[in-house]
Amino acid sequence: MRFRKAGGCVTISSIEKVNRVKCCAILFMAASTFANAGCTTLFSIGESAEKQARPSPEALRSIIEKNASFDLKKFPVGFWNYLHMSSHAEHINEAEVQDWADAGFTLTKSPSYNPKDPEQLQLMKDLLKWANERGMKLIVRDWRVYGDELPQLISDFRDNPAVFGFHVCDEPHGESCESIFELCRRLKKAAPERHAFINLGPYGPGVAEWLGFDTYADYINCAAGKGNLDFLCFDNYVQMNPGTSGWDDYFANLRLIREGAWRYGIPFWTTLVSVGHYHYRCPNYDDLRWQFNSAICSGATGVLWFFYYMRDPHSNYRFPPVDEYWEKTHTYYDLQRIQTAFHKRYGDLFLKLAPTRVTFYPEAFGDGEVFTPNELLLDVWTYKKDRRILVGEFVDIEGRRYMMVVNNSTTNNAHVVLTFPKHAKSYSWNWQGKEYEGTAYSHFGTEHRQAGYVAGYWLAPGQELVQRVEAEGIRKTEIATPTDSKNENDQQKKETP
Numbered sequence: 001m002r003f004r005k006a007g008g009c010v011t012i013s014s015i016e017k018v019n020r021v022k023c024c025a026i027l028f029m030a031a032s033t034f035a036n037a038g039c040t041t042l043f044s045i046g047e048s049a050e051k052q053a054r055p056s057p058e059a060l061r062s063i064i065e066k067n068a069s070f071d072l073k074k075f076p077v078g079f080w081n082y083l084h085m086s087s088h089a090e091h092i093n094e095a096e097v098q099d100w101a102d103a104g105f106t107l108t109k110s111p112s113y114n115p116k117d118p119e120q121l122q123l124m125k126d127l128l129k130w131a132n133e134r135g136m137k138l139i140v141r142d143w144r145v146y147g148d149e150l151p152q153l154i155s156d157f158r159d160n161p162a163v164f165g166f167h168v169c170d171e172p173h174g175e176s177c178e179s180i181f182e183l184c185r186r187l188k189k190a191a192p193e194r195h196a197f198i199n200l201g202p203y204g205p206g207v208a209e210w211l212g213f214d215t216y217a218d219y220i221n222c223a224a225g226k227g228n229l230d231f232l233c234f235d236n237y238v239q240m241n242p243g244t245s246g247w248d249d250y251f252a253n254l255r256l257i258r259e260g261a262w263r264y265g266i267p268f269w270t271t272l273v274s275v276g277h278y279h280y281r282c283p284n285y286d287d288l289r290w291q292f293n294s295a296i297c298s299g300a301t302g303v304l305w306f307f308y309y310m311r312d313p314h315s316n317y318r319f320p321p322v323d324e325y326w327e328k329t330h331t332y333y334d335l336q337r338i339q340t341a342f343h344k345r346y347g348d349l350f351l352k353l354a355p356t357r358v359t360f361y362p363e364a365f366g367d368g369e370v371f372t373p374n375e376l377l378l379d380v381w382t383y384k385k386d387r388r389i390l391v392g393e394f395v396d397i398e399g400r401r402y403m404m405v406v407n408n409s410t411t412n413n414a415h416v417v418l419t420f421p422k423h424a425k426s427y428s429w430n431w432q433g434k435e436y437e438g439t440a441y442s443h444f445g446t447e448h449r450q451a452g453y454v455a456g457y458w459l460a461p462g463q464e465l466v467q468r469v470e471a472e473g474i475r476k477t478e479i480a481t482p483t484d485s486k487n488e489n490d491q492q493k494k495e496t497p
Helices: 018-030 058-069 085-091 094-102 118-133 150-156 172-191 207-211 218-225 246-265 285-297 330-346 482-495
Strands: 077-079 106-109 136-141 163-170 195-199 232-235 268-273 302-306 353-361 379-381 390-398 401-407 414-420 425-429 436-437 443-450 453-459 464-470
Touching: 018 464, 058 353, 077 390, 118 136, 118 172, 150 172, 150 353, 163 172, 163 218, 172 195, 172 218, 172 268, 195 218, 195 232, 207 218, 207 302, 218 232, 218 246, 232 246, 246 268, 246 285, 246 353, 285 330, 285 390, 285 401, 285 464, 353 379, 353 425, 401 414, 453 464
Parallel strands: 077 106, 077 302, 106 136, 136 163, 163 195, 232 268, 268 302
Antiparallel strands: 353 390, 379 414, 390 401, 401 464, 414 453, 425 436, 425 464, 443 453
8 A cells, every 4th residue: 555666656566455456457457548527526615814725614514414424333443454265264253353343443344255155255244244243344345346246246235234335446546547436436326325445545746647647636536526435535654754754745645635525525534554664664552643643633534554464474564453473463452542542532523523624833744734823722832842733623513613632743742732712611521432511631720811711731642632612702603504404494484474
């Protein structure tokens, strides 16, 4: 999923992508030169005074409603699964699925399999049963998605509650895109209740030529528009380059995908890196938590990890959650702690929210927006001026406002001070996920001042705080609820002679 030279993504590794290359081979043969025609957007994006993109209320409503249509009870967290039932069947069992659930995985990739082999087909059905018993859904990898046997594939799994959708392709690019996106549209038409999964390639220097588009935004537009996608997903691993050398591309990618999600009124997911390889460092606990929280703070409503099982050792890959000896590594337990805590504290909260603004303090990465005051948050500052903070703002279907603040560092602790409007009320979530009135669990003192309501927090590297904020000056009409609209219409009817 990451194949970089100094100039950007330039090639595909046959070792890393053997299954995906096979999956896309049929599409490549039928592909023609890709044109941007037919990639019109659904919602316009406004601009702030600083020329930053802003979503329309209609797009925000659409994102929330689309997430609701998925009927997910838990925030989707999964991993890329490169096992194949033909060679790893002994490791595909109920105990493994329990390990997935114990680590906080809720919606993940299935292994590949041969549906013509009765034993493998039965094992896939067993796998789905075990997943369903644990409240988990799977994205099924089945080669029948590419050919004339698509109707049979859909028939086999149409009524299976554990099937979220079907894998189509990873990092579509160049002449393959037209056929891949058309296949997604065909799949959605044939099975409206299922979801086509494609993972878009990364943004970075030199990537436009490889993708086959003038701009990365064009790439997103055609994936969402021609593919009729229910959600966007992409990968980028440069955030695990040495130091912060890849952070501009990482946050630029999140921003571009978020703006694409606003244009089409659909949510977005991201693939993060859990295994050290190439020049990407082995992520430790703070690295993993920072990736997870920075992605969600930036608007992601689903996270996948690259990857979970080591399979056969190759290149310089090391320390995935399960190693080449089928033993759990420290990475497994780090992810377990991060994901379990998130599920317990926030549950499905972020599936009910849409991102409205993402800002940085004191300076931005990836041409992002530096924090400026608004009616939700008046000020951000840190005791040590070199500390970096990421601020995500959200809205729910009732127009209530939320904020997520992340210590935007993988190494430094931060003492951050937030100033809210006077007489503001904050609501947070305890360890058991119950909302209560008060500041987040990481707070370190509060004070009412002339400037507003001031709260201090200590945040470890990558640690988050989440609060719902109410105050007289905070808009609560950014999204009109269906109930509100209905009541207004009913009232108008009553008042009409």
